[in-house]
Amino acid sequence: MNANIKSSLHDISRYITDVGHAARNASRAVGRASTSQKDKALSAIADLIIEHAETLKKANAIDLVAGRSKGLDDALLDRLELTDERIVSMAEGLRQIAALPDPVGTITDLAYRPSGIQVGKMRVPLGVIAIIYESRPNVTADAAGLCLKSGNAVILRGGSEAINSNQAIAKCIKDGLEIAGLPADVVQVIETTDRAAVGELLRLKDSVDVIIPRGGKGLIERITNESEVPVIKHLDGICHVYIDDDADQKKALSVAFNSKTQRYGTCNTMETLLVAEAVAADVLPLLAKMYADEGVEIRACEKSQLLLANNNIESVAATESDWSTEYLAPIVSVKIVQNIDAAIAHINQFSSQHTESIITENYTRSRQFLREVDSSSVMVNASTRFADGFEYGLGAEIGISTDKLHVRGPVGLEGLTSQKYIVLGDGHIRQ
C-alpha cells in the first residue's frame, strides 16, 4: 500500500475508497498476468513466509498477548496462534495453489454458428474480491493465493485480534508480488481495526465485484443485509444422512458414524440422521450404541426414542428446533421416516442446503436422491465430511457456498472466475 493511502487512515471512508481504486487498477495487471508470473509470485511469497517465520511469530505474539488481556477464549486464541507447523503449512498451501492449473483464459465450446461466426466462452477473473474474515491469520495467505492465481485483485479485512499477524503476512505477500513484477496492490490487507472499514467496503460497488464473508452466521447475515456489493455466502451446515430401506448395514453404520464424529466443529458434519422405518430396528440401536460409546448425545424423535429405550439406550426427546440446529458439538438428532419421499421432504424443509447423503444399495432411489435433494453437495454411500475443496480436487477452497447463484459448494479457483463470450469472425455482419 503506498504512502498516500496510508496517510488517509484518519478518514476511513476516504481510505477505503482509495483502497478500492488501487484494487481496481491492480486487477487489470493481474488479470492479464501470465500463469508463470502468477506462479512465480506464489512461490516467492511461500519462500518469504518461511524465511520470515520468526518475524511472523513475533507479530503473532503481540496479538496473542493482546488477545489474552482482552480475555479471548481458548478456542479463539488457538485459532489465532501461528505455530511453526502452521507457518509451514501456509507456505505449502501457496505452493499447492501454484501447482494448480490456471483457469484464466481457458476457452470452451468454441463452435461455428449458421451465420458463420464462431462463438465460445473464455474464463476470466471476477476482478476485485473483498474477503472479510475472523481470527485465523492463515486465511490471509490462503485467500491471497487463490485470488492471485485466479487473476483477481483482493482486499482482505481480517479480524482486529489478528491485525499484527496479518500485516506481517501482508508484508511477505507484497514483497513476493514485487519479486514477480506484479503491483503490490494486487493484495491489500486493510491496515485499520476500525469497524467502520467494513461498512465502507460494503458500499464499494464500483470498485469491488464480490464480497466473501467468512465467519459466524451473525457476521455473514449482517454483511449480506448491508452490502451493496454482491455477496457469496457460506452459511451454516445442517447436514443429513438418510439410511434407506435398502442400505447396506455395514456402510450405514460406518458412514453415519464418520459423518457425525470425525470432527464435530465443521460445517459438513452431519447434524440430523434420518432412518427408514423398515430398517430402524436393525440399524438404529447398533448405531446409537456407537454414538453413546463416543459420548454423542442423541436427540430422538418419538419413535426412535421408544426404539432406543427398548434397547436400553439413553436419548433425549428432540424438539422442533432440533431439526434446524447446527450443533457443531457431540450431539445428533435422529428421526425415523416412512420412506425416501419423507426423507427428502424433511431435508428440503430443514436442511441448510449444504450437504446430504443417502445410504442405499437401490439404484432407482440413489438416482432420486441425487436429483431431488436441493443441496450444494448430494452424496450416495459417502460421508458428508467429504464436502471440502481439497477432497473434491479443487486444490484449496475459499469457503463453501450455500448460495444458488454463481457457485454452490466448495469455492476454488473456478468459483473466483466467470465466463465471457468470445466471437471470432472474418468481417461478418448481421443481416
Next chain:
Amino acid sequence: MNANIKSSLHDISRYITDVGHAARNASRAVGRASTSQKDKALSAIADLIIEHAETLKKANAIDLVAGRSKGLDDALLDRLELTDERIVSMAEGLRQIAALPDPVGTITDLAYRPSGIQVGKMRVPLGVIAIIYESRPNVTADAAGLCLKSGNAVILRGGSEAINSNQAIAKCIKDGLEIAGLPADVVQVIETTDRAAVGELLRLKDSVDVIIPRGGKGLIERITNESEVPVIKHLDGICHVYIDDDADQKKALSVAFNSKTQRYGTCNTMETLLVAEAVAADVLPLLAKMYADEGVEIRACEKSQLLLANNNIESVAATESDWSTEYLAPIVSVKIVQNIDAAIAHINQFSSQHTESIITENYTRSRQFLREVDSSSVMVNASTRFADGFEYGLGAEIGISTDKLHVRGPVGLEGLTSQKYIVLGDGHIRQ
C-alpha cells in the same frame, strides 16, 4: 392461481407472500419433472395461444384503448400490440424452446478422487425466478417458456399497461401446464397493477432465488438498490468497435457500418467507434461518408473532427459525456486513439462491459483484445449486433447480463440453472 390467493388481493403484502410460497412449492414439482413432461407443457401452451388468438387480441385491445386514453406514446403502443404475426411468433418461440436440449440433470466432470469417491457436477434449476418487465406482452410467454424448460417456477410481473394481455396469455400457460400434469403455479402472473407488489417481491428472499428486471435503466437500478433477493442485471450497452492499424479496410467499413446502423435501438448497437491513428486518414473519411449518407450524426474527438473537416464531412465536437452515452439513435461518437493499448484503456474506462469488437488482421493483437477487454462479449472482425441469444445458439434469451457473477452476456436456459456437486461412494468415510 387458486381462489385462496386471489381473495387476498386486497392485502398486497399477504398476496405476494402467498404467491412466493406457491412458487416455492411448484418449483419442487417442475424441478423434478421429466424433459418430455416439460416439452409437452410447452407445446400445449403454444397450441392454446394459437387456438385463443382472438381472445388474446380482444384482451390486448382493452389494453390498447386504455393506453391510448392514458396518452402512451406510439413506440410504447407499438410494443404493447399483439398482432397475428406476434401471436404466431410467441407460439413458435415456445416450440423452439421445447426443441432445445434440457440442461437439468446434466452431469459433468465425474471423476475418481484419490480417496476413492467419485465427484462430479449436476446442473440443477435455480428454483424460483421473478421477472419484472415492461410493456411487451410476448415476454410473458418467452420468459415462462425459458423458466419452465430450465425446471424453475417463475413469478412474472408485467407492465400495468399490459395487464389484460398478460392475464389472457397466463390463462393459456396455466391450461397448458395442467394438460401436461404440472402444477399451474409453476408460472404465476401477478394479478394486480398495484406498484406495491414490486416492492413486496423484492423482499421475498426466502421464496425467490433471483430477480431479473427487464426494462429501462431506471427500473433496473431501482430494483437492484432495493432488492433483498439477488438480481441479474441487464444494464445499458455502450458498445465499441476498434479499427486497428492492421485492419482489413473492407471488413472495417462493413463491420463498423453494420454495428451502428443495422438497428439503432438495441443494446448491442455500437455507440463509440475507436480508430487507430495510423489508419484514420484511410478509413475514417470513407466510413463517415457512409454514416452521413445514412443520416447518422457524428460526434468526433478533436483529431477526427479535423480529419473529417479536411474531407468536407460534417461532424459535431464530442464532449466528455459522449463517451459514456448510450444513444439508441442514429448518432455515433468517434475517437482516434494511438494504438490498441489506448483503445483497450478507453473501453475499460467507458464501456458498459456489454460488447466490443476489434477489426484487425494481426494475430497477436486479436489475442490481446480478446484477453484484456473485460466485457461480456468480446469479438474479432464481427459486428457487435451478433451479441444475442439466438445468434449465439442459446435458442432464446431472457436478457443480456452485464453482471460479472453467475452469468455474463446473453442468458439462455443454462443461465437459469446452477450446478451442485454429486459424490458417489461405496461406503467411503473420511480418515
